[in-house]
Amino acid sequence: MKTLILSLSLAGALSACAPVEPAPATPPSDGPTRCRADQYQRFIGRNRSELPARPANETWRVTCTTCPVTMDYSPSRLNILYEERSGIIREVKCG
Numbered sequence: 352m353k354t355l356i357l358s359l360s361l362a363g364a365l366s367a368c369a370p371v372e373p374a375p376a377t378p379p380s381d382g383p384t385r386c387r388a389d390q391y392q393r394f395i396g397r398n399r400s401e402l403p404a405r406p407a408n409e410t411w412r413v414t415c416t417t418c419p420v421t422m423d424y425s426p427s428r429l430n431i432l433y434e435e436r437s438g439i440i441r442e443v444k445c446g
Contacts, residue, residue, distance in 0.1 A: 386410075386429045386445035394440050399433045402440075416441055 387409065394402060405411045410428040414420055415435035424446050432442040 385426050388429055388443050388445050391429065391431065391443045394431070395443060397440055398438045399431070399440055400438065402431065 391402075399413060402413070410425065411431060412420065412428055413431045413433070416432045417435055426445055428446060430442070430444050430446050431440060432444075433440045
């Protein structure tokens, strides 16, 4: 019986050291491309008045960095955050 337990323990320890194939890389479904944040990064450092009109099929939230906003997460919503006093865009992200 001790031999069986020792054999099973040894087999378990050796199988833990076996190489594992990495999972195939899949593109993120809710990354910066879903809300198109990557297309609006060029506006960081510019005044919010330079933003183009919001496309009809996109959801945007343009707000100041210190303004209260809801904490709900929407991967398809583009958040554009600007400084309240200067109007300078500081961050563009999904959520």
